[in-house]
Amino acid sequence: MSNRGVFVPLVTPLDDAGDVCRQSVRQLLALSRFTASGYLPCLTSGEGWLLSRSQWEAMVRYTLELTDPATVIVGIERPTTGEVLEHAQVARGLGAKAIMLASPFGAEVDQSSTFEHYRQVHDASGLDIYIYNETSLSGNVTTFDTLLAVAELPRVVGIKDSIESGREPSQITELRKRGLAYYIGWEHHLALGLPVDGNVASLANLEPALCRLGLESADPAVHAEIVRLSDAYSLRSDDWYRHVKRELKARGIITSDRTLPGG
Numbered sequence: 001m002s003n004r005g006v007f008v009p010l011v012t013p014l015d016d017a018g019d020v021c022r023q024s025v026r027q028l029l030a031l032s033r034f035t036a037s038g039y040l041p042c043l044t045s046g047e048g049w050l051l052s053r054s055q056w057e058a059m060v061r062y063t064l065e066l067t068d069p070a071t072v073i074v075g076i077e078r079p080t081t082g083e084v085l086e087h088a089q090v091a092r093g094l095g096a097k098a099i100m101l102a103s104p105f106g107a108e109v110d111q112s113s114t115f116e117h118y119r120q121v122h123d124a125s126g127l128d129i130y131i132y133n134e135t136s137l138s139g140n141v142t143t144f145d146t147l148l149a150v151a152e153l154p155r156v157v158g159i160k161d162s163i164e165s166g167r168e169p170s171q172i173t174e175l176r177k178r179g180l181a182y183y184i185g186w187e188h189h190l191a192l193g194l195p196v197d198g199n200v201a202s203l204a205n206l207e208p209a210l211c212r213l214g215l216e217s218a219d220p221a222v223h224a225e226i227v228r229l230s231d232a233y234s235l236r237s238d239d240w241y242r243h244v245k246r247e248l249k250a251r252g253i254i255t256s257d258r259t260l261p262g263g
Contacts, residue, residue, distance in 0.1 A: 003158060003181035004197045005037025006211045007073065008204040009045040011245050012059050013254040020058040024254040026066050031253055032208035036071075037198065039063055040100060043075030043160075045202040045241050049137055050260040057090060064095050073098045073130055073158075077137060079105035081117045088125040098128035100160060102138045109140045118150045131159040134185070144171060151178035160185045160200045169195055187230040193218030202235055205244050239263060 013024030029039065041063040042048040042056050051059065060074050074091040076099050078084050084101050091099055101121060103114040122129050131150060135141050142150075150156055159175060161167055162185030172182050172195050181197040184190060190199055191214040204211040207229060214226050230236065234243040245257040 002037050006032070006035055006204050006208055006215060007038040007040055007183060007198055007200045008032050008036050008208060009040045009043040009075070009200050009202055010059075010063065011202075011205055011241055011248065011254075012042065012046040012048075012051065012055065013245075013248075013256070014055075014258040014260075015256055016258065018055075018258070018260075020055055020062060021255055022058075022062050022066075024256075025059070025062040027253050028205070028248070029063070029067050032204065033067075035208040035212045036204065038071040038073060039067060040073045040075050040200060042077070043100060043132065043200075044077065044134070044137060045205065045244065046075060047241060047260050047263055048075045048077035050262050056087070057094070060091055060096065061094050069095045070097055072096060073100050073128075075099070075132070076101045077132075081120050084117075084121055085124055088121060088127060092125065092127055096127065098130060098157070099125065100130035100132045102132040102134055103140055103142050105138050105140075107139045109138070111143055111146045114140070114142050114146055115149050118156065119153060122153045122155055127155070129153070129156045131156065131180075132162070133159055134162040147175065148178060151175060151180050157181060158183060158197075162186060172196060187214075187226055187235055190214030190226050191217050191219060191223035202240055202244055203230060203233070206233060206247055 013021045015021045041059045074096045076084050076087045104117050158181035160183045166189050176182050184199040187201045187203045242259050248254045249257040
């Protein structure tokens with residue numbers, strides 16, 4: 001898998017019964033087949049923290065079956081290290097080569113606990129590890145020093161950095177020097193000329209070619225168009241995935257815009 005490019009954090013298409021719709025997954029993948037370098041099922045845009053075990057497993061299986069498994073990074077959004085490890089072993093059994101995970105959930109989680117979480121998953125899973133650096137889901141903050149420490153683990157190979165205020169180019173460069181592929185996690189940081197390897201933005205479900213252009217260009221007009229569409233699709237709302245699904249259904253890409261309760 002190339003570590004550079006657009007990586008689509010797939011929404012999870014559900015049918016009217018609440019099961020993952022295989023045909024919708026197929027059509028969603030086809031939408032970006034000429035522009036995406038990879039796919040991330042079951043991350044936050046895919047309502048990963050709300051999926052039942054059977055829904056999560058179905059979405060992972062379909063994604064691995066319908067595209068090159070080497071291009072798939074499986075999202076695991078579970079609150080504890082033990083649960084992440086259980087899901088990692090299932091993902092590996094289905095043919096996954098890589099996973100993306102956040103820190104354990106809870107405001108009480110400290111930096112040593114976060115490092116230990118990644119270390120245990122790294123050592124036990126046998127998979128490549130991508131850091132999902134965020135605060136909204138986990139409820140805690142991972143410091144830059146902790147990110148650097150996690151990056152020293154041999155199979156930690158990338159980071160989706162979803163800090164809304166953005167990161168200084170010098171810190172991005174330092175993370176990349178430690179061997180991490182650096183992916184922008186917010187649409188409004190695209191097309192700013194940052195020294196990055198790619199992006200993992202929900203907009204790629206709808207506008208993968210524009211997200212590719214946002215990686216390769218620092219044109220203010222491109223940035224303005226990305227911001228305009230992000231606003232049009234309500235991508236900075238708390239339920240952005242709901243709006244993405246609504247648009248995908250309107251385009252005939254997925255059969256239902258159903259979302260999971262609790263989101």
